[in-house]
Amino acid sequence: MILVTGGAGFIGANFVLDWLAQSDETVINLDALTYAGNLQNLTSLATDQRHIFVHGDIGDSALVTSLLAQHQPRAIINFAAESHVDRSILGPEDFIQTNIVGTFRLLESVRAYWKGLNGETKQDFRFLHVSTDEVYGSLAKDEPAFSETRRYEPNSPYSASKAASDHLVRAYHHTYGLPVLTTNCSNNYGPYHFPEKLIPLMIVNALASKPLPVYGDGQQIRDWLYVKDHCSAIRRVLEAGRIGEVYNIGGCNEKTNIEIVHTVCALLDELRPLSTAHSPLTTPHLALPTYRSLITYVADRPGHDRRYAIDASKIEHELGWRPTETFETGIRKTVQWYLDNQGWVSNVQSGAYRTWVEKNYQGRL
Numbered sequence: 001m002i003l004v005t006g007g008a009g010f011i012g013a014n015f016v017l018d019w020l021a022q023s024d025e026t027v028i029n030l031d032a033l034t035y036a037g038n039l040q041n042l043t044s045l046a047t048d049q050r051h052i053f054v055h056g057d058i059g060d061s062a063l064v065t066s067l068l069a070q071h072q073p074r075a076i077i078n079f080a081a082e083s084h085v086d087r088s089i090l091g092p093e094d095f096i097q098t099n100i101v102g103t104f105r106l107l108e109s110v111r112a113y114w115k116g117l118n119g120e121t122k123q124d125f126r127f128l129h130v131s132t133d134e135v136y137g138s139l140a141k142d143e144p145a146f147s148e149t150r151r152y153e154p155n156s157p158y159s160a161s162k163a164a165s166d167h168l169v170r171a172y173h174h175t176y177g178l179p180v181l182t183t184n185c186s187n188n189y190g191p192y193h194f195p196e197k198l199i200p201l202m203i204v205n206a207l208a209s210k211p212l213p214v215y216g217d218g219q220q221i222r223d224w225l226y227v228k229d230h231c232s233a234i235r236r237v238l239e240a241g242r243i244g245e246v247y248n249i250g251g252c253n254e255k256t257n258i259e260i261v262h263t264v265c266a267l268l269d270e271l272r273p274l275s276t277a278h279s280p281l282t283t284p285h286l287a288l289p290t291y292r293s294l295i296t297y298v299a300d301r302p303g304h305d306r307r308y309a310i311d312a313s314k315i316e317h318e319l320g321w322r323p324t325e326t327f328e329t330g331i332r333k334t335v336q337w338y339l340d341n342q343g344w345v346s347n348v349q350s351g352a353y354r355t356w357v358e359k360n361y362q363g364r365l
Ligand code: NAD
Pocket: 005, 006, 007, 008, 009, 010, 011, 012, 030, 031, 032, 033, 034, 035, 036, 037, 038, 056, 057, 058, 059, 078, 079, 080, 081, 082, 083, 084, 098, 102, 130, 131, 132, 133, 162, 184, 185, 186, 187, 188, 189, 194
């Protein structure tokens, strides 16, 4: 079996769902259920014996040690993190605690477990650390995309904490021989994306006729990857990546933020035109020709990175991985998913998802 941390969050949940759709190998899912952890992402696995959910912190060494001893996983995929840049600017401490101290404690527990393994089990064991392109800092307009040898230059408390975690993972390989793999990925989008991040926020705000807040001039560039392509890349790195190596993962989809917002608006204009989405009695926006009218430029994010872009040639040449979705197909699926899952959105917005676990499991235990 494998141990996934942070598997109730956006990418982790997509990873667990995809893993169990393709394999019968059991997943132990360790997640602290912070505001970003949502077990409703995994309702389809509620009675699936191949999914073992454990509510807990990666920094809880006693818990992690006992989980490792009990389940003897062959691999660990570490998604658990605080992940939102704006939150890291308003309050960095949780980021230091989970992303740095938590990763350190997890590595210590894993090192002790791995040391006690023997033969092939020890040789085949892997610790895969999921990281971000933000550790490389910001690119100028004409600079080449980030390769794995790009120097680290993190600019936000979030990216600095992820950079520190990457360094710890590297050091545990270099010093102790722990068989690690690190992936640095660009911006993901897709189902179960928490609506504090750009794409889901724009979709849910537009549907509620709320302003669409674009930071600064909206000309910042991100390299967007459909989340299921990120999951397939991680599976491939786990399967065939070389120990101690770093693999950059990206979608070759550089877009400005304002282009993203325009695309979301155009898809909503097509799939949920304003005239049918709102009652003339309750909205003064009926006459709006397009969701674009909701776009509102707001003060910029402090220290805002201007451009990210990933050079994914290493993972492509070495491991034969390529994304399957184009931005056009992926964003259409994503907007449709939010339209089809309004219940999930309202539970997230009302906070009801946080009490869902108790409600669902109370009678079952
Ligand atoms: P997320 O915020 O949606 O989910 C994080 C999950 O980790 C949540 O379920 C949360 O409850 C859990 N968690 C937080 N602290 C924990 C702790 N101390 N112990 C156990 N669980 C804890 O994040 P995401 O967007 O799914 O990102 C997952 C990982 O991928 C992160 O490491 C992030 O840095 C990285 N990443 C994200 C993106 C992106 O675009 N979202 C891109 C590249 C890399």
